[in-house]
Amino acid sequence: MENALDIPFSILDLSPIRRGGTAADSYRNTLDLARHAERWGYRRFWLAEHHSIPGVASSATAVLLAHVAGGTTRIRVGSGGIMLPNHAPLVIAEQFGTLESLFPGRIDLGLGRAPGGDMRTARALRRSLGSSGDAFPEDLRELMAYFRPGGPGNGVHAVPGEGLSVPFWLLGSSDFSARLAARLGLPFAFASHFAPDYLLAALDLYRREFEPSEVLERPHAMVGVNVFAADTDEEARRLFTSLQQAFLNLVRGTPREIPPPVESMDPLWTPQEQFHVDRMTRCSAVGSAGTVRLGLRELVRATGADELILASQIYDHEARLRSYEIAAGLREPGQAA
Template sequence: MTEHAHLSILDFCTIYEGETAGQSMQRSVEMAQLAEELGFSRMWYTEHHNMPTITSSSPAVLISHIGAKTSSIRLGSGGVMLPNHAPYLVAEQFGTLAELYPDRIDLGLGRAPGTDMHTLGRALRRDSHAAERFPEDVKELRGYLAGKSLIPGVQAIPGANTNVPIYILGSSLFGASLAAKLGLPYAFASHFAPQHLEQATSHYRTHFQPSESLSAPYVIAGVNVTAADTTEAAAAEFDRVGLRRVKSFAGRGKNFSDSQIKQIRDSYQGQQILDMLKYSAVGTASEVRDYLEDFQRLAQADELMISLQSTTHDEVLSSMKILASAWALDPAHVAGAPA
């Protein structure tokens, strides 16, 4: 059997119904502490804006808080949406984190907005063409962190010479091509954008050019997990996850009844939404393990970035424990993934 990939957790910092943003963040601390205890490699946090059920609008701030509450697990962005920011400011922020938490910080970079177009233009005041500069912005940011600024006389302080590891995030050949060309690790968002997984990871591995920071290709693939003590319990929970997702996407700003949401779920539009969860391991410990082993081979993945799909915090923690047991994680042996 192929050696098991490293396992990491992607935390969306969900705000559950009746909960405050502060309570959500406290749960993220608890989640990271448990992940560290169980032996997961890293925790990543997403950048989203104007989303009522997600608190991770500022990954750097969240990482700083969680870093103070943990001791060894790697923490990073999955990712910072670089076109929303000046590369120099990102270098300073993650340089600060690297100085506070040496050898524990990752910088995943994406080029999507992480929000709706109204928020993008009016609130973030982002240039609609900013994403076109993504490759150049990555190079500029990389220069700051390596102490080799592309702008004469400008250094990121802190940031210079921290060499915070950069990961290119993507769901298409664009990100795969850029990561391969720059010799950077590549993370594919197959947990919600499954369409081009095999094509993108194969392209990345075939065209990878070694760099000072990475000598061989390294692939992280996102995958959903809903684990329970019985097959039936996991399936029932995953069904609830699907209904919640349909309500979030199709019912945003509308007050649909449960029966109406189920009707939408069974429609063509609803199935398109559920298709985003194509790569999902649902079942008992052994069923989840078998699925992830097959997915690892399909994705040619060195590491799996797990999105735990449950409708309550207690279910998330239970799923995490079952997953750690299924994958036989050992807290003493999580090294090996590129820093």
């Protein structure tokens, strides 16, 4: 594993809304990307639940998953993730039971415990009337029980859902979900593409405390990474400024649509702002094919990742397709992404 890119590649898409575009544009681009990803051999195409963020159109995640799964034929489609504290577990069981019934053997259910937005948005999602992040383990167990044959034994049944096999993943950016995934013997995905600080510590904890289950005999860790690939290092760095601007807006508390790239970030941020953006985007591979290959190899070496999930918040759709095409070509000969 040390020098090879012989692990699966997957895609995390937020159905980004670019400046001057619409959500309808984003959905067309998301489906187009998924169809290309299927041809290029990516293993999974995941969408993430976020709310009240002008540049993210994947808020109704299960609805958009149906759109993507219905427009593709083989690639696994899933959530990266559903923010479980925003929902009653029964509702998620019914939604993903429906997806699995429509697209059998292709659906993943990745789950997180964050709100997917600020606290005002969290209150608008009526979290105070349901579960909270502190109740995440109990909500997760309830959700898993709805998929068991016979249901949870409380007289409530997920129809559809009950008796179906939908793979569960836990997502996180700290040790909480890493520890819970280890205890339950579930695969774990770390959100290092925007919160890399505890990546190595969380993966170490997950592997040390992992308990084999009927789902997994050994740990399976997915690592998130921003990939901005282009024909030259210079062009890739220019494309990357769209993500840097997007994170700068988050740091300032003013999220916006995905902005077009700029020639230089220097006039746009202060040294302190640059420090925060650089920290958040530290887990990124930016450059030509050779440069990105070296970056991804180093990430796999450092983390022992079993799978990489690539995020590319690129303003221009054709450039985004090209980035994922280049990345798919970095796999070792004879290996599918």
